[in-house]
Amino acid sequence: METALTIAGSDSSGGAGIQADLKTFSALKVYGMSVITAVTAQNTTGVRSIATIPTNIIQDQMEAVLEDIPVGAVKIGMLSSSHVIKTVVSTLVNVKATNIVLDPVMVSKSGHHLLEYEAVQTLKEDLIPIATIVTPNLPEAEAILGRKILCEEDMKEACQQLNELGPKYVLLKGGHLEGDPVDVLYDGTEFHHFYQERILTKNTHGTGCTLSSAIAAHLAKGNSVVDSVHLAKEYITGAIQHSISIGQGHGPTHHFHQLW
Ligand SMILES: Nc1ncnc2c1ncn2[C@@H]1O[C@H](COP(=O)(O)OP(=O)(O)O)[C@@H](O)[C@H]1O
Numbered sequence: 001m002e003t004a005l006t007i008a009g010s011d012s013s014g015g016a017g018i019q020a021d022l023k024t025f026s027a028l029k030v031y032g033m034s035v036i037t038a039v040t041a042q043n044t045t046g047v048r049s050i051a052t053i054p055t056n057i058i059q060d061q062m063e064a065v066l067e068d069i070p071v072g073a074v075k076i077g078m079l080s081s082s083h084v085i086k087t088v089v090s091t092l093v094n095v096k097a098t099n100i101v102l103d104p105v106m107v108s109k110s111g112h113h114l115l116e117y118e119a120v121q122t123l124k125e126d127l128i129p130i131a132t133i134v135t136p137n138l139p140e141a142e143a144i145l146g147r148k149i150l151c152e153e154d155m156k157e158a159c160q161q162l163n164e165l166g167p168k169y170v171l172l173k174g175g176h177l178e179g180d181p182v183d184v185l186y187d188g189t190e191f192h193h194f195y196q197e198r199i200l201t202k203n204t205h206g207t208g209c210t211l212s213s214a215i216a217a218h219l220a221k222g223n224s225v226v227d228s229v230h231l232a233k234e235y236i237t238g239a240i241q242h243s244i245s246i247g248q249g250h251g252p253t254h255h256f257h258q259l260w
């Protein structure tokens with residue numbers, strides 16, 4: 001059985017974070033496991049409060065899983081602080097984890113900060129270099145690089161600058177630009193562009209979480225990074241197309257893959 005581990009925050013409304021990741025793993029028939037880094041009280045309209053889990057408990061959760069069960073891929077989402085990032089990095093390096101998909105979560109769709117501002121430097125120096133693939137959206141890439149990204153040409157340059165930080169692949173997501181979204185994948189030499197007609201919906205809560213965990217699930221099944229991104233794009237597109245209109249704000253993506 002293929003396995004994947006998510007290291008991320010809990011979203012009480014089930015649309016993003018750990019809950020989106022586990023639903024994605026299940027829909028793609030991969031056995032899912034989780035390390036919870038923070039508990040958020042949130043719904044489709046916003047985040048009310050956040051409790052970060054103590055780092056010794058985060059480390060214990062990681063070691064409990066990694067010392068016992070072979071992990072095919074690791075997806076990393078919300079990490080809250082510099083201390084949490086350092087704990088996660090040292091534990092992953094100790095066990096020589098591979099297939100690391102890093103979604104550098106910073107701000108929720110509803111505008112709430114999920115990562116301390118000062119932690120961006122630690123993310124850049126310690127975590128991005130060990131990632132197999134890092135999947136920032138445009139505001140996250142702008143925060144990491146300290147520059148504006150306004151068009152597809154800027155996206156290609158940003159991919160090159162992010163690649164210099166050390167990850168094997170960069171997938172820069174273009175959902176936040178106007179018009180049809182384009183995502184750009186860069187492996188240090190070649191670019192792949194993923195064009196997709198914009199689906200007209202406000203239900204985009206958890207799209208980044210869903211995409212990164214779908215990439216992890218496909219890596220766990222033994223696919224190459226490029227194939228995993230292709231397959232994950234198919235999955236997220238279906239999940240947005242069939243997204244669920246619940247709640248007053250941004251509704252969640254749909255994970256009952258076999259029902260689409
Ligand atoms: N309205 C949409 N229609 C089709 N694809 C979308 C839409 N919004 C986002 N996507 C895709 O969903 C993924 C995550 O999107 P994005 O909004 O850029 O990141 P995040 O959720 O991290 O903010 C990307 O592959 C993006 O192209």
Ligand SMILES: Cc1ncc(COP(=O)(O)O)c(N)n1
Nearest residue numbers: 009010016017108109205206
């Ligand atoms: C626990 C947690 N992790 C990640 C996100 C980002 O998802 P989104 O950008 O769709 O708000 C979130 N809202 N909550």
